[in-house]
Amino acid sequence: MKQLVLARRASQIKVELTQRVRKPYKEVIDVSWGDPHKAGVKPLSFVRQVIAACLYPQLLNSDRLPVDVRQRAQSLLKGCDGGSVGSYTATRGISEIVHRVSEFITRRDGGAPSYPENIFISPGSQWALRNILNVLVNSEASHRTGVLTPMPCYSVSLMSIRGLGAVTVPYNLREEQGWELQVEELHRALESAKGVCDPVALYVINPGNPAGYVQSRKSIQEVIQFVSEKRLFLLADEVYQDCVHGENSEFVSYKRVLAEMGPPLSDTVELASFHSASKGFLGECGLRGGYVELVNLDPAVKKYIYKLFSTDACAPVLGQFALDLMMKPPQPGDPSYPLYSVETQHIRTALVHNVKRVLEVVNNLPGFCCQPVKGAFVFPRLHLPPKAIQKAKEMGMQPDAFYCIRLLEEASVIVSPGCDYGQKEGTHHIRFHIMTPEDTMEEVLRRLSSFHTQFMKDFS
């Protein structure tokens, strides 16, 4: 809930800025969320044109929209009852879109088959995660249900797991090895749960959040072997799969690796894998569209999951459309392709530029140390002077939360503190999102550098 304090103070500062309270900066920059549009990234024209035309079909009669936009909108509307995006859809999502998702997965995974009946579209991936957790958590057992979670870990997932009455069992990622997931550590964590709870699942985030790593195929194989031996359900949060960059890094899905490992593993390991239209190049967080693919689940369990999903009728139709457009963007030769290509290339270039500059700048600041980054977030370690730690203690705050509040107050930049995600005792971090326009990231780095230098001086 640290973010809440930050968010509240940020709102106050925004109001103060309109009231002309004197501040060093005119504008608050918020890179604390995995939310590209909030940070200034522009939506893709193709996506917005198609969805706007579906909402207001009179636009289909105008030749101001490219012909492939109009065709796509017409085809999407055919999947809606009454031809309106205002109708409920089937519980698992519009059938044509569910098929599109499974085709995308099959293509992405080099032909490892994906079946539409295993896919559930949801209003965002967290929502789907909670429904799956709901099936795994046994609230009537004498021992509480445990879920192995990475440390550091996306804080909302921790809240979801604990909110359902389960216990999170942290396994440490090795910061010094680029936040590597090591199997010995999974064994240690599982052992540590003995007598405390009954672990039933392992939760992984790849590409990493908050720490921006990307797992290798070998690492994924080891994890799959581990869950198979220990009979754990595998929850793979893969929502940042489109934000991978840098040499020698490639996203490979858990589903693909599992399929390639062959029987008996590929027929037995129970896997739920999550993806979303909120991240990647679309960045359409506000439309709320995600999905989960279930692998090797018992049909009776899937039936129960269906029932859970059905209590919310369906995911937002326009979020479903966003997924569809993400799964099948314009292709070379389509009228919308050139613009689409320019826009996505622009985002990609910014991402590559940003990660390079962030590492350059942050690693040159005394007291900061950042591992190589291959995903959408950076999570540099912050070596704070003892006086700063003492001051935070006096104020009843975690040291990195204190740092973030000061950064907001003095530089109008919002990042989030490592304490929100869990971190090795005695270490401190900050997390920020690097999927922003280049000039935004440059401004963040300028403000951070100048703030940090002063901060270190003040507390030296």
Add this chain to the structure above:
Amino acid sequence: MKQLVLARRASQIKVELTQRVRKPYKEVIDVSWGDPHKAGVKPLSFVRQVIAACLYPQLLNSDRLPVDVRQRAQSLLKGCDGGSVGSYTATRGISEIVHRVSEFITRRDGGAPSYPENIFISPGSQWALRNILNVLVNSEASHRTGVLTPMPCYSVSLMSIRGLGAVTVPYNLREEQGWELQVEELHRALESAKGVCDPVALYVINPGNPAGYVQSRKSIQEVIQFVSEKRLFLLADEVYQDCVHGENSEFVSYKRVLAEMGPPLSDTVELASFHSASKGFLGECGLRGGYVELVNLDPAVKKYIYKLFSTDACAPVLGQFALDLMMKPPQPGDPSYPLYSVETQHIRTALVHNVKRVLEVVNNLPGFCCQPVKGAFVFPRLHLPPKAIQKAKEMGMQPDAFYCIRLLEEASVIVSPGCDYGQKEGTHHIRFHIMTPEDTMEEVLRRLSSFHTQFMKDFS
């Protein structure tokens, strides 16, 4: 889950129709959902124009959209971070929209104040209901938590309550008195829970679903008195508040009646009231926007509810916009007003026409008997011949589900069976939605009459 069987068979029939399997009707008509657009009602132009312009702001530069549409879109976009509907919003919803909701409630309730900090926008009302139930259900107590629920009751709410591990304690609505809620029956139901569960809340649906009644102010006062005496939390599902018609019927909210009853009741009774952009004239089910207003809740409880909402980041932005537009539609003098007025009047006229015709036709069919209807659904009682009941038994089906399947097979009309909602032992009903275009309802009635006459003959 009866609806699932129907829905599946309906999909098959739709496929058979495209394959030219000979059927008596060319088109399936589905009036089993509270979904106006699915049944052919047209979306409101103003709503769609504003939201399309927010999605694709290039439309703001065109004078093809009325000036008030463009102004409204610009003002809504100001509430979005980065000026994009693709950004996450605050957990409780965009602040300006939350304020708009509270202004709407205050106006609707004759000035009884509503406070923005008590309002949470959600992706639909059921979603909000489940979050509130989550706080009320104690899964660790020795007795299971109980919730008093009407019989008949909207089936998804029953699923939500039971899905959280609580027990539903039915109180009967008196069909012969127009589905009246009688306080003696609440006492009886509460008494019946003794030794079975620990009732903590009373759930009411007004206007009624499935039974289309509208509660009087006096009836609401009695309910409030009852929950106050018995220290029950009051859950008021009021999503059909805009679908009230007929003489001597007026929707009065629980919130208003509670405020008008004055202290100590108005300061102590804990109330959660639900509303949605899915029903009423907008009928935007697919955009997923609803809200809950909380009254007299302890701040610590509200904080916990905030945390539950925050695990899903936020409601879909365009669903939030739909709520905003519902709360403040075009006013006389605005450029969009004339069209808006024609479109809503058209829906209203159809509703009044449909209810009159449904009662005329259904009450003239032998074996049918329908109470006066003031809301969006009719729930006529069906006196089935013993041979039909016997046949249903042989097929392992509830008699009214058997009737519905036959209606679908032979007349391509989908309605839902009373057994989905709970009904007095030995009685049978069907439910259907009457917010449809006039010609659709006429066609439904034509097919129903001819099917029913044959059905009664076949089983006489």
